[in-house]
Amino acid sequence: MEKRMKESGESHDDPFAPHLAALAVLDDRGVVVGWNRRAEELLGHPVAAVIGRPASEVLADPGDLPAVGEAAVRCRRAGGWHGVLNLRHRDGQIVEMGLRAQPLSRGDGIREWLLAGASTADVLEWQRDRAVLDGLYRRCPIGLVVHGPDLRLLRVNRAIERFTGVPAAEFRGLSTGCYLLPDDARRAVDRVRQVMETGRPMVYSEQFVRLEWDPARERVAMVSSFPMEDPSGRVLGVAEMIEDITERHQAQRRLALLDQAGSRIGTTLDVAETARELAEVMVPHLADHASVDLLQPVTRGEEPAQALAGPVVRVGACGVGAQQAGPPHPQGEPVQFAPGTPQARCLAEGRPVLEPVLSADWFSTEGRQGAHAPDLSAHSLIVVPVAARGLVLGVMTLWRSRRPDPFEADDLTLALELASRAAVSIDNARRFTQQQQTAFTLQSSLLPRAVPDQSAVEVALRYLPASAAPGLGGDWFDVIPLSGTRVALVVGDVVGRGIHAAATMGRLRTAVHTLASLDLEPDEVLSRLDDLVDLLAAEQEAVGERPVGEQVVGATCLYAVYDPVSGRCTGARAGHPPPVVTAPDGQAAVLDLPAGPPLGVGGLPFEARDVELAEGSLLCLYTNGLIGERQIDTDLGLAKLCAALARPANALERTCQAVVDALVPARPADDVALLIARTRMLSPDDVASWSLPSEPASAARARALTSAKLSEWGLEHLAFTTELIASELVTNVYRYAGGPATLRLIRERCLVCEVSDSSHTSPHLRHARTTDEGGRGLFLVAQMTERWGTRYTREGKTVWTEQSLTGTFA
Known part of the structure; x- marks a missing residue:
């Protein structure tokens, strides 16, 4: 009987298996002739x-007798039956059971x-x-x-199909792995062998595979492997x-790339750097290769044209492998894409x-027209516009050559x-570049563009804007020629940053020029x-640009x-760092000038020395950014x-650069203005002075x-005009002072004639009337001199x- 059930394909978990099922044998009249222990349980x-009693009397529920009879009829007709019947337990309870009936024949022809x-x-x-x-x-x-166990496939389901x-x-x-490419198949065999040998399952292992019939497409599979064992623990397979x-x-991967792009792109306000990051x-x-080409105006911070696709500049390129995204045209040079x-x-x-x-035809046509493929192995292409706020700024080109899909x-x-x-x-960086260029143009126009022609000092200048702070600074310097071959050296620093600071700096610098032209003393300036x-x-x-009582406009100046x-x-200085003087023997020391309050604070007078x-x-003048006043001790x-x-070079420019190299970091936190002047002395032979009663x-x-x-001096051609000038000025002293x-006469780049007295009465130039006997002296002086x-x-x-040394009076 057990042999027949095994031959019918039933497994050991089958509840109708001989060792699990309740078994009974009935003769052809329905009398019980066999009964096993499981049936008794x-x-x-x-x-x-x-034994010996009709099954319908002993086992069947009286209310279910019609169903038993119908089942018996079907069993005789079909040679077997299966279904569900209600049977009576010995204690009278009803037990619902699934039944199977099969005919048995003995050698004497009796059927059971x-x-x-x-x-x-x-x-x-x-x-289930x-x-x-x-x-x-x-x-x-x-x-x-x-x-x-022999690493051959026993069965797969329809999903694998x-x-x-x-x-x-x-x-x-x-x-195992017969449907994969060789490398992927080898990894699959190693994985199955490992699980089979160790008996430890491998859960949720990501595998990158390519199928033998579709090698161009890479697939990703989540694989969980576990061993199969019989009741004795023998491994039957995996x-x-x-x-x-x-x-x-x-x-x-795309979401991760988007997240990565959010943290890697736009880290600076630099157009080229942002394109490289992309x-x-x-x-x-x-x-495998990527390039970013921007319209030429964009790289300069300018507004791109709406309808014209002009020259582009490759500002970002990246690639894998030996080519390293080798585009035909180098980065930074303008290129015009061919039509089509x-x-x-x-x-x-x-x-x-x-x-x-x-295709190969594509390279023979598009490539000659300037499609700029990195190499002939590229097989797939994407070109997308780099557009923001309704403006096309450039294009990004993507290539695949190493990756087959x-x-x-x-x-x-x-x-x-x-x-x-x-x-x-990129557009933000472009706008920032545009604003910075405008701001620096403004600032450059406010700072001196060249050192004025003068002989009092040799000058070297440096201006270094802060790289870490936004906006313009208010640092400035100036070299202003004065009368008597003298020169004014100025360095200042306006509080704050931005356009307001730059504008204030410009106004202060203009005011200094005006005050210098009046020949005022430094403390008075x-x-x-x-x-x-x-x-x-x-x-x-x-x-309303500042709250009442809050000091916003302020500056220091030397x-x-x-x-x-x-x-x-x-x-004289107003809250500014003191100058440093280096003697000809190389001894450098801080010049002790009274500090004075910053400009705009008031309360104390300024003192000159x-x-x-x-x-x-x-003589070294500078702003506080040079000595790092905000970061280190003054x-x-x-x-x-x-x-x-203390180690001055022969060339003043080299000395100036050495100071910058020694004190200014690569990315200064504050603007730096530096002015170094080497003093000169006029020869006594070029100066003559007399005291007149x-x-x-x-x-x-x-x-x-x-x-x-x-x-x-060999200036006889200036004798007439100079005699007249000296005579008029000395006469004014006699008459009014x-x-x-x-x-005093000074021969320098020009001829200077000075007359000094102890009076503070100011002479005035006026137009004398025809009837006036005097009042024409200063008018004549003004006509015969340059200044x-x-x-x-x-x-x-x-x-x-x-007066000009070459000039003559006509």
Whole structure:
């Protein structure tokens, strides 16, 4: 009986199996002639109570007798029966059981019936297991592969058939990994062998595979492997659950690429760097080669043309392998895409171009037209516009050559999204570049473009804008020629940054020039600047640009005047770092000038101080960005500056650069303005000075002295005009000042004539009427000189004139 059941294909888990089922044998009249122990356990009737009795009397529920009769009729007609009947337990309870009936024949021709029964719960569970097993092989969307101990396939389900494109029946007996490329097949064999030898399952292992019949497409499978064992623990093989997660993996990879792009693109406000970041994000995750070409105006920070696709500049390129994205045209040079190329069409229409497969003909035509393929092995192409805020800024081109699978529509969508995100950053960088260029143009126009022609000092200048701080700074320097061959050296720093700081700097610099032209003393210049800063602050408060009482406009300034005739330097500072003086022997020291309050603070007067400078001394003026006042101790910064100036080079420019190299970091946090002046002295032979008493004869004496000195200097052609000038100025001293006069002639780049007295009365130029007997002296002086003016000192005033050494009076 057990042999027949095994031959019918029943498994050991079958509830109707001989060792699990309740078995009974009935003769042809329905009398019980056989009864096993399992039947006694399920129904409670011992063997003696049922043998020889009709089964319908002992086992059947009286209410279910019609069903028993119908089952008996079907069994006789069909030669067998199976179904569910209600049987009576010995204690009277009803037991619902699944039954199977099969005919048995003996040699004497007597026919008997074998009944196998099991509880319906066991039958239903077994049927569910059978349904699950059937579903795994026929309907499950997840692949199932069963490997034998000899690493040959025993069975696969329909999902594997759909995954590989090979009918499931053809897999039986094939070697493991037979449908994969050799390298992938080798890894599959190693995986199955490892699970079989260790007995440890491998759960959710991602495998990248290529099928033998479709090697161009890379697939991703999630594989879970586990050993199969019999009750004794003997390994019967390995089963693998294989799920094709290619689309899910690609979606996750695209999301990861988008997330990565968000953190890697747009880290700086630099157009070229942002374009390079975009190209580097694309390789190798999406493409083997990537290039970003921007319209030429965009790279300069300008607005691109709306309808014209002009020359482009390759500003970003990246590639894998030996080629390294070797485009035909180098980066940074303008190139015009030929008409008809994908890039030209994309620029003109603003639409993406997808070429999933590039044929040899494509390279022979498009390549000659300037499609700029990195090499002839490229087989797939994407070109997308780099557009932001309605403007096409350029194009991004993606190539695949090493990766065999072509670009798909989803890749195009991802490229568009990444290019769109990067385009906003590129446009922001373009706008920032435009603003920076405008701002630096403004700032450059406010700073001196060249050192004025003068002989008092040799000057070297440096201006270094802050690389870390946004906006313009308010640092400035100036070299202003003064009367008497003197020169004013100025360095200042406006509080804050931005356009307001730059504009304030420009206004202060203009004011310094105006005050310098009045030949005011350094402390007086700073006092006038302090008044101007207060006025600017009041203007801002009046128009609501700052809260009442809050100091926004402020500045520091150092103003020094050097006289090459006397070698004396007079300086004053308003809250500014002190200058450093280096003697000709290389000894550098900080010049002790009274600090004074910053401009706009008020409350204390400014104080000037004189110092004698030997010829060849270095006078260094700077802003606080040079000594790192915001980051390090001021004394330490000054010590470093003195050390750098203690080794002056013969060339002043080299000294200036050495100071920058020693003190300024690669990315300065604050603007730096640096002015270094090497002092010069006029030769005594080029200066003549006489003291004249306050008497009428002094005018004639001045003419005689002037004529003699000009003859000595070889400037006889200036004698007439200079005699007239000296005579008129000395006469004015006699008539209006009432004290001795000092006449001084200086031969430098021009001829300077000065007359000093102890009076502070200012001479005025006026137009004399025809009836006036006097009043024409200064008018004549003004007509015969290039420049003239008056400067005041604590002892009095000096009227000075300048004439060209080559000029003549007609």
